[in-house]
Amino acid sequence: MDQTLEARGVDVGSYMRELGVAARAAARALARATTESKNRALRAMAAEIRAQAAQLLEANRADVDHARAQGRDAAFVDRLTLSDTAIEQMAAGLEQVAGLPDPIGVITDRQRRPTGIEVGRMRVPLGVIGIIYESRPNVTADAAGLCLKAGNACILRGGSEALHSNQAIAACVRAGLRAAGLPETAVQVVETADRAAVGALITMNEYVDIIVPRGGKALIERLMRESRIPMIKHLDGICHVYVDDRADLDMAVRIADNAKTQRYGTCNTMETLLVAESIAAAFLPRIAEIYRAKGVEMHGDDATRRLVPEAKPATDADYGTEWLAPVVSVRVVAGLDAAIDHIERFGSKHTDAIVTEDASHAQRFLREVDSASVMVNASTRFADGYEYGLGAEIGISNDKLHARGPVGLEGLTSQKFIVLGHGEVRG
Amino acid sequence: MDQTLEARGVDVGSYMRELGVAARAAARALARATTESKNRALRAMAAEIRAQAAQLLEANRADVDHARAQGRDAAFVDRLTLSDTAIEQMAAGLEQVAGLPDPIGVITDRQRRPTGIEVGRMRVPLGVIGIIYESRPNVTADAAGLCLKAGNACILRGGSEALHSNQAIAACVRAGLRAAGLPETAVQVVETADRAAVGALITMNEYVDIIVPRGGKALIERLMRESRIPMIKHLDGICHVYVDDRADLDMAVRIADNAKTQRYGTCNTMETLLVAESIAAAFLPRIAEIYRAKGVEMHGDDATRRLVPEAKPATDADYGTEWLAPVVSVRVVAGLDAAIDHIERFGSKHTDAIVTEDASHAQRFLREVDSASVMVNASTRFADGYEYGLGAEIGISNDKLHARGPVGLEGLTSQKFIVLGHGEVRG
Numbered sequence: 071m072d073q074t075l076e077a078r079g080v081d082v083g084s085y086m087r088e089l090g091v092a093a094r095a096a097a098r099a100l101a102r103a104t105t106e107s108k109n110r111a112l113r114a115m116a117a118e119i120r121a122q123a124a125q126l127l128e129a130n131r132a133d134v135d136h137a138r139a140q141g142r143d144a145a146f147v148d149r150l151t152l153s154d155t156a157i158e159q160m161a162a163g164l165e166q167v168a169g170l171p172d173p174i175g176v177i178t179d180r181q182r183r184p185t186g187i188e189v190g191r192m193r194v195p196l197g198v199i200g201i202i203y204e205s206r207p208n209v210t211a212d213a214a215g216l217c218l219k220a221g222n223a224c225i226l227r228g229g230s231e232a233l234h235s236n237q238a239i240a241a242c243v244r245a246g247l248r249a250a251g252l253p254e255t256a257v258q259v260v261e262t263a264d265r266a267a268v269g270a271l272i273t274m275n276e277y278v279d280i281i282v283p284r285g286g287k288a289l290i291e292r293l294m295r296e297s298r299i300p301m302i303k304h305l306d307g308i309c310h311v312y313v314d315d316r317a318d319l320d321m322a323v324r325i326a327d328n329a330k331t332q333r334y335g336t337c338n339t340m341e342t343l344l345v346a347e348s349i350a351a352a353f354l355p356r357i358a359e360i361y362r363a364k365g366v367e368m369h370g371d372d373a374t375r376r377l378v379p380e381a382k383p384a385t386d387a388d389y390g391t392e393w394l395a396p397v398v399s400v401r402v403v404a405g406l407d408a409a410i411d412h413i414e415r416f417g418s419k420h421t422d423a424i425v426t427e428d429a430s431h432a433q434r435f436l437r438e439v440d441s442a443s444v445m446v447n448a449s450t451r452f453a454d455g456y457e458y459g460l461g462a463e464i465g466i467s468n469d470k471l472h473a474r475g476p477v478g479l480e481g482l483t484s485q486k487f488i489v490l491g492h493g494e495v496r497g
Numbered sequence: 498m499d500q501t502l503e504a505r506g507v508d509v510g511s512y513m514r515e516l517g518v519a520a521r522a523a524a525r526a527l528a529r530a531t532t533e534s535k536n537r538a539l540r541a542m543a544a545e546i547r548a549q550a551a552q553l554l555e556a557n558r559a560d561v562d563h564a565r566a567q568g569r570d571a572a573f574v575d576r577l578t579l580s581d582t583a584i585e586q587m588a589a590g591l592e593q594v595a596g597l598p599d600p601i602g603v604i605t606d607r608q609r610r611p612t613g614i615e616v617g618r619m620r621v622p623l624g625v626i627g628i629i630y631e632s633r634p635n636v637t638a639d640a641a642g643l644c645l646k647a648g649n650a651c652i653l654r655g656g657s658e659a660l661h662s663n664q665a666i667a668a669c670v671r672a673g674l675r676a677a678g679l680p681e682t683a684v685q686v687v688e689t690a691d692r693a694a695v696g697a698l699i700t701m702n703e704y705v706d707i708i709v710p711r712g713g714k715a716l717i718e719r720l721m722r723e724s725r726i727p728m729i730k731h732l733d734g735i736c737h738v739y740v741d742d743r744a745d746l747d748m749a750v751r752i753a754d755n756a757k758t759q760r761y762g763t764c765n766t767m768e769t770l771l772v773a774e775s776i777a778a779a780f781l782p783r784i785a786e787i788y789r790a791k792g793v794e795m796h797g798d799d800a801t802r803r804l805v806p807e808a809k810p811a812t813d814a815d816y817g818t819e820w821l822a823p824v825v826s827v828r829v830v831a832g833l834d835a836a837i838d839h840i841e842r843f844g845s846k847h848t849d850a851i852v853t854e855d856a857s858h859a860q861r862f863l864r865e866v867d868s869a870s871v872m873v874n875a876s877t878r879f880a881d882g883y884e885y886g887l888g889a890e891i892g893i894s895n896d897k898l899h900a901r902g903p904v905g906l907e908g909l910t911s912q913k914f915i916v917l918g919h920g921e922v923r924g
Contacts, residue, residue: 098841102865175864181886187875189885192863196897279897300727300898321920328922414525423916436619436915437602438529448614448918457923458616458914459608470623470706470911471727471899484897487885488863489850491875493748495755496884 090277115246307337517704542673622648734764
């Protein structure tokens, strides 16, 4: 692909600006596209993906063979590999997005003012979305579908290892856009493996309104340092469950088990378990027995280790670690205030839960814990766009501005004020 | 004040971080403050401002004398000067904010999911707000009141020329906080004239969640280059009125007059008038007569100048200029599409209006013009937090993320997800 750029005598920066100009123009067309035409495009994309399944598998095989030849590990190859099931999931996902309500053009908060003007808020697209992702090629279809439904053009920059797969999927996406009479430049895949393309994408703020990075911590950290464009992102998920002195113990065991062990590698997995000291003796041995049986390594403070002797000593660094593994940090705290202090100090503002039967403790935890999702008597694993009923998820944000928590279609939109007058002027 | 810092052996960076640490701690207390205690503080601030009127005038006199001695112009001195009326307005403004509904803790979008969990969104404070403003001391009271009501701590950095005035007002604000049992560090005024304080404030993103700059374009441009913290801001207001071929001409004259001439120096004043060519001959001579009578200088394209011979030739630079003066750019366009194209190219995404009796033209303008406020048949001068019924205004944002358009209390808050469970775990 770099050869293509070279043959054209175009550097990466100029190439990316070309994409930016085209995306900006496409965004204007998408902003006025009807719901019906957007849905038609989404269903045509799904049909094309199913029709081209053999070609997608073939393109993917080239990427997988190359990754294996490069000595990539099994987990990497697994994320990269498309199967028949994965292809059907992409197609079904696009159809599901077609079935979601169109957020664009919805007017809310309409009121008539004493001057006679009517003021309201209209939901509108953001414009151009840049998506930066790593080895999973399904993101090409998933992200394109969500951006389109929300009326945005997008520029997709997947991992260079998935370039053939991404281009094959992008061809299906373009076919769908064409079938619905929408501009093909509404979805553009960056067709160079040059890493300078990412640097260009995250700094061309005249063409790109928001960046959504999907990937590991190293990617997010780099983008946070270098991006000049706002991002929907989270760096990590150091999620807590606090078992209050007023907890139902059976429920606390069930939630502490599920939040840690239902899946180890997800950002909404509990990484630290906080326990009120008055119930630690009743609770900790019970949950420790479960963790022991499931092979979860415990790191605890002194009070924990008196009750669970096999726990390793926990350090401050442990409490600041997102394990993403069968490891859990445990700490006995004096009570609610100490739990909130711990979360303030060590948390990542992602998702934190309290287990309690005390309504005022629950209320204080909800109000005072400054995280994107705050839960009472539920597993942190519920922090997810589908579980929250958003219908889809483009990512999760730990930031407080714009979208916060799981981000669905609404996070890819903005609201502007509209004023409907009858000739009113200001006196 | 710098002497104070020096005497303490503290550099500006350390001093600002001290303010940041204190603000962060105060923010936690404010996040759980009751509506009643916040309102009590606001009313006590108002009472103290009235009680200390003589002292405020005296402190202000020192600033005004100094500004005059420095040869500051009359407009500058005017903005700096506190009068009895200005003091009463500050007090009344704080009482008005006390009367606004408290946004914090409000739960919306509550729904029960198939899993049994209830998901909702709770409105919460942003945390710590940095306000950077120039010579108007009243901002000290106005901004402090809005930040407090929305549950935020704030760090206020006014112009060094208003330092005595700002400190005197801040003393009243602190007295109000004390009277309500809230931490005095909830509102801190930067007590050094060293400009490095601004540089520190806009980069200490561990302590400050959002910056609200209030000032001229030079200030905003500097902050846009240097800030590492998101801002609620607009650089300029190049607002348009488009008189459509289906406009009611009397209404168009009334709106084009008011949008330009009701006040020249405000960001929502019309700077460019666009006119559909089919009605230019009927419309332009009428509005030109009014502008002529009011001393408004016209800059027009060739088509305009054929109808209004005294208009100067308009350049592209004119169309990109926020005049803030009795000057208007005028352009005859083919119709709606050309008007939208012009606004896309030259506008600043602030406020744009169409005058038309055609519902589909109005609808297209509303959907396709990508500005914070888009109006049909009303003067751009209505783009204002009070006119929109927000009850207050901390600033106006031209950005699409977070708050857009006039920003009231809601723009100083965030929404987090809350999950109310009954022991649910994820399957």
